[in-house]
Amino acid sequence: MAENMLLLFVIFLPLLGGFFVLYAKDNEKQPANNAVHTALLTVFVNILLIFGLFSFVGMETTGKQLQYSCQFLSFIRFSFGADMLTLLFTLGCQMAVLVGILSLKYEKQNQKNILFYALLYLSFLNGYFFALDIMSFFIFFTVQLYPLYMLIGLSLPQNRHQNLVRLCVHHFFGAALLCAGCVFILSLKQNDILLSHIDKLHLSYSKSIMVWGGLFFALILRVPIWPFHHALTSVWPALKNPLSFIALHILPLTGIYGFMRCWPLNIPFEISVLSPVFQTLCVITMVFVALGEYANFGAKHKLSNYVFVYDLIYLLAVFLPTDIIWFNIAYSVFSFLLIASCLVVIEFCVLQESIKANTNARGGLCKMPRALLLYSLFILAAAQLPVSAFFSNNFVIVSKIFNYHLYMGIVVVLCMTLAAVSLLRGFYVLHDENCATAPSKVQIQDLDISTFIMIMLFMAVLFISLIKPLWFVFEKGL
Amino acid sequence: MLENILYALSELTLLTGILILLCGALFRTSSQRFYFSVSKTVVLISALFAIIFYNKNFLSPYFISSAETALVFVLSAGLVVVWLFLSAKWFYSHKELNPVWLCCLALCLLLCFSLIIQTTNFGILFILIAALTCMQYLLFILSRNSEELYHTGRRYLLISLLFLILCGTALFYIKDHSLQYDAVAEYLTQIPDTFRIFVLTALLCLLLYLLGIAPFHFWIADRILPLIMPVATYFALIPILFLWFLFFKINQNVLFNFTEPLQKIYYIFGILSALFGIIIANSSHFIKKTFASISLFQFGIVLLVFSTFRQNVATPCFLYIELYTFVLLGIYICLHAVKINGEYPVTLHSLRGLNSVHPFVAAVLMFLITVLIGLPPCSFFLTQFMMLMHVVKIPWIIYVVLLGSVMFVPVYLKIIQSIFLLPREQNFDRTDFSLYAGLLMYLIILIILSIKPQYFLIQELILSNG
Numbered sequence: 040m041a042e043n044m045l046l047l048f049v050i051f052l053p054l055l056g057g058f059f060v061l062y063a064k065d066n067e068k069q070p071a072n073n074a075v076h077t078a079l080l081t082v083f084v085n086i087l088l089i090f091g092l093f094s095f096v097g098m099e100t101t102g103k104q105l106q107y108s109c110q111f112l113s114f115i116r117f118s119f120g121a122d123m124l125t126l127l128f129t130l131g132c133q134m135a136v137l138v139g140i141l142s143l144k145y146e147k148q149n150q151k152n153i154l155f156y157a158l159l160y161l162s163f164l165n166g167y168f169f170a171l172d173i174m175s176f177f178i179f180f181t182v183q184l185y186p187l188y189m190l191i192g193l194s195l196p197q198n199r200h201q202n203l204v205r206l207c208v209h210h211f212f213g214a215a216l217l218c219a220g221c222v223f224i225l226s227l228k229q230n231d232i233l234l235s236h237i238d239k240l241h242l243s244y245s246k247s248i249m250v251w252g253g254l255f256f257a258l259i260l261r262v263p264i265w266p267f268h269h270a271l272t273s274v275w276p277a278l279k280n281p282l283s284f285i286a287l288h289i290l291p292l293t294g295i296y297g298f299m300r301c302w303p304l305n306i307p308f309e310i311s312v313l314s315p316v317f318q319t320l321c322v323i324t325m326v327f328v329a330l331g332e333y334a335n336f337g338a339k340h341k342l343s344n345y346v347f348v349y350d351l352i353y354l355l356a357v358f359l360p361t362d363i364i365w366f367n368i369a370y371s372v373f374s375f376l377l378i379a380s381c382l383v384v385i386e387f388c389v390l391q392e393s394i395k396a397n398t399n400a401r402g403g404l405c406k407m408p409r410a411l412l413l414y415s416l417f418i419l420a421a422a423q424l425p426v427s428a429f430f431s432n433n434f435v436i437v438s439k440i441f442n443y444h445l446y447m448g449i450v451v452v453l454c455m456t457l458a459a460v461s462l463l464r465g466f467y468v469l470h471d472e473n474c475a476t477a478p479s480k481v482q483i484q485d486l487d488i489s490t491f492i493m494i495m496l497f498m499a500v501l502f503i504s505l506i507k508p509l510w511f512v513f514e515k516g517l
Numbered sequence: 518m519l520e521n522i523l524y525a526l527s528e529l530t531l532l533t534g535i536l537i538l539l540c541g542a543l544f545r546t547s548s549q550r551f552y553f554s555v556s557k558t559v560v561l562i563s564a565l566f567a568i569i570f571y572n573k574n575f576l577s578p579y580f581i582s583s584a585e586t587a588l589v590f591v592l593s594a595g596l597v598v599v600w601l602f603l604s605a606k607w608f609y610s611h612k613e614l615n616p617v618w619l620c621c622l623a624l625c626l627l628l629c630f631s632l633i634i635q636t637t638n639f640g641i642l643f644i645l646i647a648a649l650t651c652m653q654y655l656l657f658i659l660s661r662n663s664e665e666l667y668h669t670g671r672r673y674l675l676i677s678l679l680f681l682i683l684c685g686t687a688l689f690y691i692k693d694h695s696l697q698y699d700a701v702a703e704y705l706t707q708i709p710d711t712f713r714i715f716v717l718t719a720l721l722c723l724l725l726y727l728l729g730i731a732p733f734h735f736w737i738a739d740r741i742l743p744l745i746m747p748v749a750t751y752f753a754l755i756p757i758l759f760l761w762f763l764f765f766k767i768n769q770n771v772l773f774n775f776t777e778p779l780q781k782i783y784y785i786f787g788i789l790s791a792l793f794g795i796i797i798a799n800s801s802h803f804i805k806k807t808f809a810s811i812s813l814f815q816f817g818i819v820l821l822v823f824s825t826f827r828q829n830v831a832t833p834c835f836l837y838i839e840l841y842t843f844v845l846l847g848i849y850i851c852l853h854a855v856k857i858n859g860e861y862p863v864t865l866h867s868l869r870g871l872n873s874v875h876p877f878v879a880a881v882l883m884f885l886i887t888v889l890i891g892l893p894p895c896s897f898f899l900t901q902f903m904m905l906m907h908v909v910k911i912p913w914i915i916y917v918v919l920l921g922s923v924m925f926v927p928v929y930l931k932i933i934q935s936i937f938l939l940p941r942e943q944n945f946d947r948t949d950f951s952l953y954a955g956l957l958m959y960l961i962i963l964i965i966l967s968i969k970p971q972y973f974l975i976q977e978l979i980l981s982n983g
Contacts, residue, residue: 112899112970114906178893185887188930192938200938204930211890211926215919218891219912222902226909249912 043107046119049088049129050165056081057158061151071150075143078154082137082161089130093509096122106171114225118171118233127369128296129168131376132289134497136161138377139282141490142384146280149193156193157282160186167293173232177221180257180297181214187286194280202273209270210290213260220253238303251310254301259317261294262354263347265324275343281387284343285380291350292372298357299365318355322450325351329454332461338386341465345421346379348458352451356436364439367432370508374429374501378421381494385414385486389469392483404470406483409491411470416498418466422459427501428508524573524582527566527590531628534559535621542617549616553605556620557598560627564594567631578697580635584979589762590631592839596754597627599846599955603853604747606949610859618659619747626652626751630759634766639696643681643688646723650677653752660748669743672735680723687719702771717775721782724767728760730820731790734813741809746861749805750849753812754842761838765823765831776826783824790817791917795924802864807928808848811889814925815841818918825908832980833904840900840966840973844888847959851882854956856946865932870941875948879936881956886929888963891922896966896973 056077063073096104108118121129136157143150160183167179188207195203223246224232232240242250263271271287278284325348332344356368388410389403404411420427437455441448486494503510522529537555571587574580601623608616629652633645654677657670688696690712694704705713726733741749772779794814801807819834855862855871855878862868872879891898901918908914966973 111894112974115894115899181891181893185892188933189937192934197939200934204927204934207930208923208926211923212920215923218902219915219919222905222909222915223912225902226906245912 043105045088045092046105046107046121046169049085049092050119050162050169052085052088052162053081053158053165054162057155057162060154060158063151069144071143071154074151074154075140078140078143078158079137081158082133082140085161085165086130086133086137089126089133092121093123093126096126108171111174115174116172117175119166119169119175120171121169124299124365124369125168127373128292129165131373132161132164132168132292135285135289135376135380136282138380138384138494138497139285141493142281142387144487144490153190153193153280153282156186156190157286160190160286164289164293168296171233173221173224173234173237176234176297176300177214177217180217180293181211183293184210184214187290190286191274191278191283194278194283195274196277196279199274199277202270202277206270206274209260209267213257216253217257220250220257223250223253234300237301248310254297255310258294258297258301261297262291262350263324263328264321264351264354265327268324268347272343272347276337276340281380281383284383284387288346288379288383289376291347292353292376295350295353295357295368295372298354299368302357304360304362314358318358318444318447321351321355322447325355325454326450329457329461333457333464335461336468338465338469339390341461342379342382342386345458345462348454349375352433352436352440352455355440355447355451359439359443361439364436367435370504371429371432371436374420374427374432374504377497377501378417378427378429381413381417381497382421384490384494385410385417386469388486388490389414396483401468402471403483404466407485409486409488413486413491413494413498414466414469418462420498420501421462423455425505428504429501431505431508521575524570525575526570527563528575528628528631530559530563530566531624531631534563534624535628538617538621538624542615549605549608549612552616552620553601553608556623557601559624560594560597560601563627563631564591567591567594579638579641580632581637582635585762586634588976588979589634589758593630593755593758594627596758596842596846597623599850600747600750600755602951602955603750603849606853606952607746618655622652622655622659623751626755630756634759634762637698637770639688639698639701643684646684646727647681649727650674650681656748656751657744660743660745666743676726680719680726683719684723687716691716698767698770702774705771706774717772717779720767720771721779724760724764725786727756728764728816729813730786730816731793731813734790734793741805742803742863744805746853750853753805753808753849754846757812757842758835758839761819761835765835768823768826769831773826780824780826783820787817787819787821787824788917790814790820791921792817795921798925798928802866804852804862804865804868807865807932808845811925811928812841812845814921818921819904821914821917822904822908825911825914827907827910829981830904830907832977833900833907835980836974836976837897837900837904839976840897843963844885844897847881847885847956847963850952850956850959851878851885854878854948854952856948857943859946865935867943868932868935869939869943871936871945873941874945877953878948878956881960882936883933884960884963886932890926890929894967894970895963896970899970900973 059081060074060077063071063077066072092105104120104122106118106120108116110116140154140157143153146153163179163183163186166175167183170176170179184207188203191203191206192200223242224237224240227240227242237250237254260267271291275284275287278287328344328347328351332341332348335341335344353368353372356364389407392407393399393403404414416426420429423430423433425431433455437448437451440451534555537559538552541551541555567587567590570582571584572582574582601620604616604619608614608619626649629645629649633642633649636642636645654670654674657666657673660666691701691704694700705716708716722733741752744752768779791814794810794812794817797810798807798814801810815838819838823830823834852861855868855875857867871882888895888897891901893899905915905918
């Protein structure tokens with residue numbers, strides 16, 4: 040029972056921490072120092088709690104082991120649960136946000152508000168990952184858009200606010216479709232319809248189309264697949280702080296997680312005819328994104344396109360008619376979140392320093408040895424070299440895609456290679472001494488030691504995972 | 518006789534209140550506070566009597582009181598008290614104005630509405646609606662501070678008269694027959710089609726006009742802007758519950774034989790309202806007009822859902838309207854709490870940077886706006902969800918409602934953006950402490966309703982039994 044209550048605690052602890060952050064006392068020298076520390080402590084405690092939850096679940100990927108449910112209204116019963124898959128997604132998000140919070144030390148404005156909304160977002164994300172029934176799934180699916188809007192809005196230039204509104208309308212449209220699906224499902228007068236049981240409901244043909252279509256579009260709108268990609272890509276490059284970048288980067292992964300939870304292995308007949316069209320769209324988008332990444336010179340653009348490519352690969356993998364690679368997907372997502380967030384934070388530091396020095400970021404890493412070390416390690420991991428479990432899990436995922444469809448597998452591998460090469464090019468630009476435009480007299484500050492240690496720690500987690508995946512999980516009773 | 522007087526104590530209290538106010542005006546009581554205190558006390562006492570004698574009828578069978586009429590009256594009385602409280606704030610900053618007429622009108626309107634929802638006779642209803650129209654016109658006059666409003670008021674009166682004459686003509690033709698609701702319902706099935714269409718048209722036009730459903734929305738949704746704050750608040754909040762209750766009552770007691778043709782008519786009016794609401798809200802930069810068009814949209818979707826005429830569909834519709842009014846009340850309290858150089862903000866632009874000066878008001882406003890977007894699991898979302906579950910057999914209505922709500926997202930985000938994301942350009946005045954306290958109390962109620970919607974849904978039992 041206590042471990043079931045722990046689920047609720049993991050969901051609501053960041054929310055509570057958010058309010059503490061909002062009322063943290065200001066320090067004259069460093070205005071939001073206390074707020075940053077409170078946020079860090081909250082997320083850190085949450086990570087420890089999630090580690091604790093790992094010890095209560097088995098290695099099975101399907102079926103949630105921990106469960107908590109409560110009757111809300113006569114027709115609504117909230118159920119929450121966790122299994123290894125959920126916990127990996129949750130842990131990845133907590134760690135990514137933790138890295139993002141570290142970077143807020145460099146932010147000058149609105150730190151408290153940004154931290155508050157980041158923690159609120161994290162709380163709703165946890166709720167979304169733990170949701171077991173359709174209603175709580177929908178609630179957290181929708182509710183996470185509010186803190187996200189504020190989080191992005193606070194770090195977006197004024198001239199891009201229209202793009203943000205477009206992004207929100209885009210996602211609310213998805214939420215409305217999911218809401219319609221929920222109405223149809225709950226009208227069957229069963230108050231505890233679990234996500235995994237939706238395909239067992241007796242729906243009429245038209246209702247089936249509306250339920251599955253609504254679910255499909257609601258989740259697919261989260262992923263930057265053509266023609267729904269523009270809302271996300273128009274906001275992404277303009278973001279001014281890494282925390283909002285990370286938050287937005289998590290959003291497509293929520294769509295992928297949603298598919299893993301609700302989508303049956305055998306695609307419903309009603310929309311199965313559209314499956315090849317969807318896969319083709321996915322592959323074409325991936326090719327264009329990878330080419331775009333290669334063509335673009337900005338490190339920020341390269342990273343965002345790199346993230347897109349992997350989002351699309353996960354989406355393709357989730358749609359394979361097998362669930363044996365789901366655990367690999369979850370583990371790969373966990374590593375991917377860590378790698379991408381650490382790269383974003385380091386890149387941001389380099390950009391900040393170059394702005395301070397009034398130069399561009401080319402060659403910026405040359406005078407930042409700590410950042411250089413970390414950046415090169417993470418680039419190696421991101422480029423699929425065997426320094427982390429990211430490599431091994433992606434290997435399994437790609438082999439399954441090959442197994443399912445040879446041509447699709449070839450395109451995926453080509454896109455992955457192109458994405459990795461582009462990232463390496465970006466790294467070369469950042470660290471090439473000949474490109475450095477900053478005069479030698481300009482004082483450039485390296486990553487501070489606490490951030491360096493924290494990011495190094497994450498690198499260690501990734502590296503040890505290569506040798507023993509889930510090394511941080513303890514068996515029950517230990 | 519004595520029994521009748523006892524059961525009409527609620528109405529008699531209001532009449533007494535009007536007399537006290539007039540006496541106060543006669544003896545030149547100059548204190549603004551006096552008029553508001555008397556009005557608020559009288560409304561509260563009247564609500565108390567309405568609860569005590571909730572199922573006792575006076576002048577039966579012309580007026581039938583029931584649990585649901587008492588519920589509507591008590592809820593609206595609460596709204597009137599808050600409205601008077603907010604209006605008092607406006608009058609305190611305009612010391613030269615005497616609030617006696619506003620207070621008198623408030624009590625008269627409440628009395629009129631109370632009788633409207635209780636009556637079961639079309640003749641009485643006609644007279645009461647004529648009185649209501651006149652009183653609302655007087656409110657326009659009270660608020661007359663621009664040439665535009667003068668014309669709007671006159672147009673309102675003329676069109677009201679037109680619809681009243683239309684309705685009066687219809688009643689004149691059926692004068693030989695009883696005008697009781699049930700008798701008229703039966704009579705309508707026996708008369709020729711042409712005459713039936715005429716009677717129904719006259720009745721529906723009057724009702725939809727009073728509700729401000731598109732295309733009859735021009736007198737309120739389009740013209741709320743120049744109204745002074747107390748009058749704008751009245752039109753935005755007070756008549757909603759009474760008029761919708763009347764609409765549901767007439768549909769269920771009189772028009773139940775004509776659901777098929779009515780359904781199509783309501784579809785058209787509902788879609789038009791939703792469409793007009795979306796267009797006006799997205800193109801408007803004025804606060805009051807934006808919220809008036811949001812109301813227009815909400816009324817449109819309620820009409821759409823109600824048009825299915827499914828069993829008990831009126832209950833979730835009424836609950837939805839009630840909760841919407843409650844949320845709107847919170848927004849108006851927030852708007853009263855914000856002043857720029859002694860004036861209430863007019864445009865969305867004038868709310869820029871509100872967060873930096875009044876963070877509490879800004880936070881409440883933001884919360885309310887997210888509730889309006891449909892923040893689950895708030896009660897507003899739940900009532901919408903319950904309402905939609907009644908029309909699951911007609912899926913297009915669900916999509917119209919939900920996609921229409923999505924169309925409002927840019928409007929809501931524009932407001933949030935002004936409040937939170939844009940830098941401040943003007944100086945906001947200090948907020949009255951009592952408004953802060955009121956807002957806090959309001960917020961607590963809203964949070965309780967969100968966490969425990971059961972407290973709110975208790976009303977479902979009362980309304981369903983009715």
